[in-house]
Amino acid sequence: MPIIQKILIFLIASGFCSGQLSAQRYLYVSLKGNDKNNGSTTAPFHSIERAATYASTLSGDIVIHIEGGTYYLNKTIEINSANFKAKSLTLQPSSKGKVIISAGKKLSLKWTPFKNGIYVAKVDTKLSFERLFCDDALQVLARYPNYDSTARVFHGTAADAISPERVKNWSNPKGGYIHALHPGEWGGFHYQFTGIDKDGNLQMEGGWQNNRPNKMHKDLRFVENIFEELDAPGEWYFDKGKKLLYFYPPQNVNVQTATIEVAHLKESFVIQGSLNTPIQNIIFSGLHFTHNKRTFMETKEPLLRSDWTFYRGGALLFDGTENCKVSDCVFEGLGGNAIVFSNYNKNNVVTGCHIYQIGANAISFVGDIKAVRSPSFGYENYIPYSELDKTPGPQNNNFPQQCIVDNNLLHDLGQIEKQATGVQIEVASEITVSRNSIYNVPRAGINIGDGCFGGHIIEYNDVFNTVLETGDHGSFNSWGRDRYWSPNRKYMDSLVAVHPEIILLDAQKTTVIRNNRWRCDHGWDVDLDDGSSNYHIYNNIFLNGGLKFREGFYRKAENNIMVNNSFHPHVWFKNSGDVFRHNIVMKGYAPIGVNDWGNAIDQNFFQMQ
Template sequence: MQNKEPLLRSDWTIYRGGAVFFEGAESCRLQNCLLYDLGNNAVFFSKFNRGCEVSGCQISEIGASGICFVGDPGAVRSPSFEYNEFIPPPEIDRTPGPKTNNYPKDCKVYDNLLFDLGYVEKQSAGIELSMCQDIVISHNTIYDVPRAGINVSEGTWGGHIIEYNDVFNTVKETGDHGSFNSWGRDRYWQADKKKLDSVVAENHGMALLDVVKPIVLRNNRFRCDHGWDIDLDDGSSNYLIYNNLCLNGGIKLREGVNRIVENNIMVNNTFHPHVWFKNSQDVFRHNIVGAAYLPIGIADWGTEIDYNAFPDSVSLAQARSRGTDEHSVYGPLLFENPQKGDFRVKKDAAALSIGFKNFEMDSFGVVSARLKAIAKKVNFPSVLAVDNYSKDETIAFMGARLKNLRTLGEQSATGMDRIRGVLVSSVARGSAASQFLQANDVILMWNRKQVNNLKDLLEAKNAAIGKDAEVIVFRNQKELRQQIKLKMQ
């Protein structure tokens, strides 16, 4: 329980140790081992490691994470540690990549069974990557964990290949996370979204100074019932995401650059784009979604959002009304045998007309007979007809548009601790609301009255006409208290 070392730009801390500990190792293997009933991390690769491998192991009933790769912060250029810390842009080292070689590289995690992890540390992962490069994570089965199955902390320094894994029963004791989770709070990043937008607009390449190689996420099966199947948070950049089967939580991309998402299946869920940069250069094409997109704070839709398959005409019409998906199609989601996990698209399905290509459905997870025999099996969902006709109520308020904060996506995009408050969807320039509100704010209190919904806000506001009002909003991961003057109306 000595997890006191902060990871880069996060609320995570970690203990740099484990039952099996590698540092300064080359060409070492941990193979066909059983690690169980351990109080902290099971396997830890610290600082310099090259060409090492963990394979054929069962790792279970563990106090913290299963397998960790964590480099030396001294190898990072312009590092920051706490979420709200940042280096002013003029002071940032503009040299791409690492400063030293004191980090794990060219290592492999193959054919391992990991389950019942995080008994003590909930801020943990099945496999954790931080300050490392070119790590291959292939054919692992991971389930029953409090947070992510696979977590990529920050972008330093990319090059990972994450393939053929089976990850489910995740985010069981936490929230705002995914079966696969990442953040990209690299040297350019800061929590103030307006300032961050201007940084990327002026120098797009700064977002790629740390994640110098693309991270590949392909041919995996994910299921998260308490978050997203794939969750790219806070600036995650330079990703190639294709041929993934997402069984419940869909795919979320928060702000970042150079993400290409192609040929994925999202069962009973959809694409969640959140607060993108104006010049993200993101691509989302040849995918199958199970419902209408759920964008939050999107003004610019990247390089290409098109050639996708929707379940119905209403979902497609909503997308086209935003200027995307000119060549996309709609039609029933016709899968071969979803009850048995075969989500290959049938020959007469509309999805095949827009370039979607079927991929293997029987190659996820562990490959050794010994581990296959004891691994838990994922539950396959029934394919549901999602209601695309309901709309959240929005109201005009002092030149802003407001709605109740009510979805997991809205909670994540705002950074709220739970679903509560009133979400600011937009603010007209020069309006009264623009003096104290910004888009993506959450109004929490008005004149010492708790604001849980629109009704609470309107009642509190009407009681304070002509008087000074104190307003508390949640913005950039913290509460902001403001005094305003309300005129008679």
């Protein structure tokens, strides 16, 4: 056969002539560019939005190179499977400087003195904002009590935050907020003031941010966004009706020359596919996200019977995607969540990211509640056995699975919302969380909200300075409360004794917690709460809070070291199948209501008392 024929056959077989090989194409974005350009290196686009929209219409592997600078988004950039044709899309900086993607707006203001060190400026925009940055530093929305960096909860609280004596000094509290812990310190509540009734009583709405309804904590509370509370350097207030911005600048800040930026958008990017038509291969690399709005008043969706409600949004929202990646990105100064994987997401990766100083959660995986058979949505709720769907496993595939969170730095999270964490997993399967450092969080560092559907691997993480503002929780926390579970213990005991086959209907796959270092100062280092089942916990170091197993089945803890604390078995089932062996324990066991000690609680080493 002539050589030319051999070459031609090879090219056809490799897909070259059939068009199966996709071409790689580069697009360029620069603040010096123009959105009427073609996106080439010599004629770059001006906006990321224009580049992403154009890239979606192209086939092949598309790379968007973004020149250094701050890019203010006019609106959320949506990439939808209905109009996405590319094989892959990568957004990354060019070699020219740091790329900041701002969900905010930069204001041009003319300040005049108001009184008592406060300045005022007219805002010529239709914007409504509740986060303000001065020279890149987040400022304090006017509040009582004043901001205290040393205070344990909410940077300062006061029992008289909404006392009649204080409220009568407010001319118009509408639009203000009260934030408070749950009375059991199980997260927080947030209410917005809607006005004052004829008797002078505050009217408000909210309180849906916690799935364990209750009154507000009577002491741990504060108010903000009240004009009359503007009385300390760094505080500000925006009169939305008059479009007047009041600011008490910090010392050593020249308000006339300072850069003022305000939050504008909740989401920066929404990647929207579906279970049947997922978007694949979207990559964010080396980008810096900031200035997203607060979302605590939209944190409403109950996540089964966990203590959480949730807002399915963040600076990056992935919904219906596969093989997507967020690498080496920075997320800071966000009012809500950073990265959210909602519903179906498979083989996605978050790696090398730095997420800090944000209002809510760092990385969240939350599936479709409709994937769960016989779901219940409150702690007190359960479905009787006669009405229970007894089919094992999920009802559909619309949930995160086989995703990875690796080698990230996550800290100073939940600065507004106190039911917040570094990595949240709910209605998901086989999520790997490895080699992350997580610290300075108000509640858990890693939280698994249910047993649906297990198979997670939690390994080589360093999680400390956790449960700083709340209580009765763990550096790692989980809730079971699966189909078999009921708050009525007598009913549950009788049910699982007769029908043990229903125990693992949801928690089908074993979740592994290994080779981590945990520390909690207001609870347990690892807290398997309320029926959490099917766990294997080994080769961990527990530095302060010890290990808790409450209710639940088929948990094995071995080869762990517990410093300053011990093993806390709470109200175990008969025939739980639990194992605790080959551990080094510094204090004696701390059981509560345990009559049946599982399969093997033995061969552990204790320090001499």
